Amino acid sequence: MENLQGLQGAEVAFADIHGQQRAIRFLKRILKKETVPHAFLFSGMTGVGKYAAAMELAKALNCLNPQDYDSCGECGSCHKLQEGLHPDLIHIGSDGVLIKMDQIRDLMKRFRFRPFEGKFRVVIIQDAQKLMELAGNAMLKILEEPPKANIFILIAAESQMLLPTIVSRCCQVRFQPLEDEVVAQWLAREGGLAPDRAAGIARLAAGSIEKARWFSEEDRVAGWKKVVEKLENLDGLSILDFFPMVSGWAKNRETAEQDLEFIRLWVRDLILFRVAAAQNSAGGCDAPLTFELNGRTKEAARSVPPERLFFLYHNVEQAMQGLKVNANLQMTLEGVCLAIKDSLYGKGGWNSFPKRGQNLPF
Numbered sequence: 335m336e337n338l339q340g341l342q343g344a345e346v347a348f349a350d351i352h353g354q355q356r357a358i359r360f361l362k363r364i365l366k367k368e369t370v371p372h373a374f375l376f377s378g379m380t381g382v383g384k385y386a387a388a389m390e391l392a393k394a395l396n397c398l399n400p401q402d403y404d405s406c407g408e409c410g411s412c413h414k415l416q417e418g419l420h421p422d423l424i425h426i427g428s429d430g431v432l433i434k435m436d437q438i439r440d441l442m443k444r445f446r447f448r449p450f451e452g453k454f455r456v457v458i459i460q461d462a463q464k465l466m467e468l469a470g471n472a473m474l475k476i477l478e479e480p481p482k483a484n485i486f487i488l489i490a491a492e493s494q495m496l497l498p499t500i501v502s503r504c505c506q507v508r509f510q511p512l513e514d515e516v517v518a519q520w521l522a523r524e525g526g527l528a529p530d531r532a533a534g535i536a537r538l539a540a541g542s543i544e545k546a547r548w549f550s551e552e553d554r555v556a557g558w559k560k561v562v563e564k565l566e567n568l569d570g571l572s573i574l575d576f577f578p579m580v581s582g583w584a585k586n587r588e589t590a591e592q593d594l595e596f597i598r599l600w601v602r603d604l605i606l607f608r609v610a611a612a613q614n615s616a617g618g619c620d621a622p623l624t625f626e627l628n629g630r631t632k633e634a635a636r637s638v639p640p641e642r643l644f645f646l647y648h649n650v651e652q653a654m655q656g657l658k659v660n661a662n663l664q665m666t667l668e669g670v671c672l673a674i675k676d677s678l679y680g681k682g683g684w685n686s687f688p689k690r691g692q693n694l695p696f
């Protein structure tokens with residue numbers, strides 16, 4: 335599901351969809367032509383505005399008083415579409431796994447009648463990659479001989495996830511990840527976040543409003559701070575404390591994937607900082623970092639060869655891949671933390687054994 339609840343119900347038009355100028359320009363160019371393609375495929379990651387754009391296209395196609403090929407937001411048709419009350423708008427979604435044949439059969443029954451009120455009946459199919467087997471074939475048949483005055487908008491993350499025969503029948507519109515600035519502005523506008531916090535979360539969200547919304551919840555911020563704290567503490571951690579720390583961490587499988595994503599972003603910060611420090615004799619970093627690196631971490635990053643940091647980054651990415659295919663979490667975290675401890679803090683980071691003359695703790 336696209337997550338743009340903050341915009342739903344508001345009077346929006348193409349002009350209010352932020353950060354997708356290219357896709358919107360393309361759609362408006364199409365609206366200027368006499369004939370509109372009967373099927374579109376909107377692809378792109380979750381939370382970048384595909385669903386909002388599909389709704390805007392439905393509105394623009396049926397608006398009673400369109401302005402510059404955009405909906406007016408005020409006529410009866412626009413109001414009904416905005417409120418989800420228009421009889422010629424059909425939504426089809428999956429039950430989480432599949433779009434079922436029954437849903438397509440019900441849809442086909444509607445084609446016996448022309449659109450009730452609008453110029454076009456608009457059928458929005460979310461998670462179109464879940465059109466499989468019978469339902470997929472039935473949909474293909476519909477697209478091969480499309481009923482008049484019906485426009486289909488298929489929404490999916492990647493066009494490769496759909497049957498190629500379906501893709502070839504659609505006019506493809508690609509939606510890019512949003513710029514950090516667009517996400518930050520959205521967070522400030524819709525969530526009332528302070529600019530600093532909005533900018534920090536936008537960097538974590540990697541171009542998705544949905545991810546940004548997820549991160550903006552309070553406990554998520556606390557979660558990422560805890561991970562960074564653990565990484566910073568690796569420096570002074572003795573071998574006696576290292577393994578219990580990791581085994582405690584590994585108990586929480588639910589957040590493990592997200593934690594590794596935080597680690598990846600943190601290592602990315604180290605690389606950005608390291609590269610900037612090499613270019614800038616003052617040792618500062620103008621590149622926007624996701625996290626605030628503390629003094630000791632900066633000092634460590636500055637003295638490490640960049641290749642070692644790149645290798646570390648690769649190491650974290652591999653660990654993330656491993657977790658996706660069910661690698662042992664504790665061993666994965668141990669591997670990543672040991673790699674960070676060694677790469678960043680070197681052997682000096684191991685306060686492993688008490689110095690001569692001190693009592694062993696066991």
Ligand SMILES: [Zn+2]
Nearest residue numbers: 397406409412
């Ligand atoms: Zn209108």
